[in-house]
Amino acid sequence: MKHHIRFKVNGDQYDLAVDPWRTLNDLLREDLNLTGTKFGCGTGDCGACTVMLDGKTINSCLTLAVEVDRREVTTVEGLAPSGEELHPIQETFIEKGAIQCGFCTPGMEMSGLFLLNGKKTPTESEIRTALSGNLCRCTGYNKIVDAIAETGKKMKK
Amino acid sequence: MEDNTIIGKDIPRTDGRVKATGEAIYTDDIKLPGMLHGKLLRSPVAHARIVNIDVRKARALPGVKCIITGADTPKIKFGNWRLFPATQDEFPLAVDRVRFIGDEVAAVAAIDRETAREALELIKVEYEELPAVFDVDSATAKGAPVLHENSPSNISIDRKIQYGDIEKGFAESDYMHEDVFTVHAVSHAYLEPCSSVAQADIDGRITLWTSTQTPYIVQCLLAATLGLRENDVRVIKPYVGGGFGGKMELRPWEFCAAFMARKTGRPVKFTLTREEELACGRRRHAMKLHSKVGFKKDGTLVAKDLKILLDGGAYNSMGPTATFLCGNFGAMLYRYPNYRFFGQHVYTNKPPAGAMRGFGAPQSLFAAETQMNIAAKELGIDPIDIRIKNAMVTGDEIPDVATISSCGFIESLEEVAKMCDWKKKRKNLKNGKGLGVGCYSFISGGVFNWFNTQYPFSSAEIRAFADGTVHLLTMASDIGQGSDTALKQILAEELGLKMADIRLTAADTAMTPQADLGTWGSRVTLMAGNAVIDAARKIKEQLFGAVSAKFNLNVIFDMECRDGRVHAAGKPDRGMSFGDAVAFVQKTNRGEPLVARGSYTPRGKGLVSPAFSFGAQVAEVDVDKETGNVKVNKMWTAHDCGTVLNHMAVEGQLEGSIQMGLGYALSEQFVMDNGRTLNTTFLDYKMPHAMDMPPGESACIETYEPEGPMGAKEAGEGLASPTAPAIAEAVFHATGYRCKDLPITPEKILKGLGKLED
DSSP: OOEEEEEEETTEEEEEEEOTTOBHHHIIIIISOOTTSOOSOSSSSSOTTEEEETTEEEETTSSBGGGGTTOEEEOGGGTSSSSSSOOHHHHHHHHTTOOSSOSSHHHHHHHHHHHHHHOSSOOHHHHHHHTTTOOOSSSOSHHHHHHHHHHHHHHHO | OTTOSSTTSOOOOTTHHHHHHTOOOBGGGOOOTTOEEEEEEEOSSSSEEEEEEEOHHHHHSTTEEEEEEGGGSOOOOBOSOTTSGGGOOBOSSOSSEEOSTTOEEEEEEESSHHHHHHHHHHOEEEEEEOOOOOSHHHHHSTTOOOSSTTOTTSEEEEEEEEESOHHHHHHTOSEEEEEEEEEOOOBOOOSSOOEEEEEEOTTSOEEEEEOOSOHHHHHHHHHHHHTOOGGGEEEEOOBOOOOTTTTOSOOHHHHHHHHHHHHHSSOEEEEOOHHHHHHHSOBOOEEEEEEEEEEOTTSOEEEEEEEEEEEEETSOTTHHHHHHHHHHHHTOSBOOSEEEEEEEEEEOSSOOOOOOTTTTHHHHHHHHHHHHHHHHHHHTOOHHHHHHHHBOOTTOEETTTEEOSOOOHHHHHHHHHHHHTHHHHHHHOOTTEEEEEEEEEEESSOOOOTTOOSSOSEEEEEEEOTTSOEEEEEOOOOSSSOHHHHHHHHHHHHHTOOGGGEEEEESBTTTSOSOOOOSOTTOIIIIIHHHHHHHHHHHHHHHHHHHHHHTTOOTTOOEEEETTEEEETTEEEEEEEHHHHHHHHHHHTTTOOEEEEEEEOOOSSOSSOSOEEEEEEEEEEEEOTTTOOEEEEEEEEEEEOBSOSOHHHHHHHHHHHHHHHHIIIIIOOOOEETTEESOOSHHHHOOOOGGGOOOEEEEEOOOOOTTSGGGBOOOSSGGGTTHHHHHHHHHHHHHSOOOOBSSOOHHHHHHHTTSSOO
16 A cells, blocks of 8 residues: 655655655655666665755665655755755865766765764764765775865865 | 876866766666566576476566566577687576576566566576586586586686796796685676666667666677667667776676567666675686796796686686786786796686776786795895886887887886885884785786777767867767766867867767777777877868968978967967867868767787886785784875876776775675675675775876877776785785785684684
């Protein structure tokens, strides 16, 4: 039996009937066409599916769609203030060379942002800890860590 | 090249924006009207005859639109070595026989993934199990079960290289060392699981969007396996989430998507799960290497005899190329006056090994570099000094194989020693700390044509517009390494334009010029880069002619494209804007657009590669002698990649390769039990996280590679090799435990130190 859920994604309200076994990741990608959120493993290890639920990062592949009823989801598509402007974390990821294949990027940005929302000037070790749920196979992480530190400085200004 | 405006700068990648915003479309993001979802049924047994497949129940499941088995297909084998059809040993779907756990047996297309998955469980396959072999020794033993009838010894291909006189070399040696090394298989672990979407048009032609490094190879092999003509298949590469060598062949799901799209008249998508990727996906070859080296007392290398058994898994995949390359890499870095190599590619009942970053070099150089470190220790010579003594230099020749046209190896060794204060640090490190060095040399693309392409190795087309912009079309494939950006940089520099003046269409076999062999062996910058330059120069010739006529320039004047203008060299006022010059040429040709084609095919460049890169890396480790745990404190790297086109991109390649190298050395491996992979999640596979990465320092030793575009050559793939031997030597330096069997696990260290019993 389908469940009726009502929730917000990036500020937009949705009313949907969903099967109880479907994940938030599936719902975002398949039903809402928000394909910026990736699916890399399905076991919560790689973090490519990371989104924010009520301001906290979660693995959308491990979250059932029914769990987001009456809650607010932010995906990578909700970061930039407009089609022309970028969020500082997006801007900085580009400038600092923190992106290669780009598949981990949306998840990395969400995890980085969650950290910075709590603390604008984290230590390097805090940044690396904050990324412990996000895998990257291209960059070796260093430029991602630099980009997050730099974004914090920009956001503080 | 100080007056370059774009080359050698930190240019952010041009696809950064769409990747940062999530707009970049990867294959699994594609959704077409009426699209079906495909799933593969894989063999649960390592080796068996298929007695019967019953799909009746599955076919009756509502929502199932198509089920195919090998019997439904044209049964045409494929493989990347088209030049030697006997090496093409793989059917898209198993025909009568399965050879590894995960071998593709049947495919289902249904209205959604859940239905497709459910249908898989309803297919009944009756197997008659056969004896299986899981390692190279058992597979090559007398009376071993045979995987492929045309290879009764289970050796599918062998390769010999010999020059000098090996026996005489050993007779002249004062010191010899002989070791057996074993290295393990590891996963590419690209973040984007493989995915393909196929659509059939009204003539039954196929368009395939697929996560690939080699659109042209997929186009040709897909056409062949479907029984179609090459031009009946169009392959489009969307954004690709990493490949590292794992996406450079035709794959069964590409075939199934296309075949079922034709059968159903509906688009079909397949996306692999991570479990499938780890349990059945391509991987780096495990190998057993037997190496004997001979030196003079003073550390001069005299001879090397290298024998390698490659654990190829159930099919050839890229194994033949790896077999060939292992032997060549074994002869690189140093001057071996007498060298002999014998490589054999062995079938086992495991998932096939393919190409992976380094393509034979990480294995071959782990053995070579470890033996260099052993020899240095036993001859009482510093490990860096013994390398400098034997190092290749520009102009060195490997008989019949290659000429080294640029080489910054000695400079790399000297620089890395300086950066880490090698001699002092190596002497003073104590209490479980150690310092070790490892080196590499790598190719800038292969000159071999086993794929038997009938086209240039790389091609480019440039269309110039009167508004001052150009459109670059190329089949070169950016899979994350940044080649789209590099090619735009090369073109912008050559035509004196800005990055933003260039539109790029890449990696669409129907729209971009024939052809390009794809992304592997670090071939793109050099080969596609040269093709772009070739096309750009043809554009320039036309522009120069027109501007010269217009300004009545003396015929002896040089001309240039610079800062958006075309003019007499050094005289920007004697010329016009790029756009006006294009308009002028177009008018002269009565409206014909200004278009040029360029290409590159290496000719007369030996047997391996047109250019070689070099580098040296030092690792400092801290080993806990109670737990055997290794912590890498710092890495120093100095490498010669010719002219650096983009520092930020090269640095990114270096740091990424250290991540992969760390995993290879210390933590990543497949835990297998009789052909079954036990660790099929990232949690259990253990690739390094952000917290595992050591700090690093690096330096680029800039040489000018005459064969490279603007002097550039390979960067970032060769670096997959030095990390493991550097860490292994550092562990030895710290503890006295010498690893000859990767990965270096705490258990092995403790056993090596006599603290843990077998």
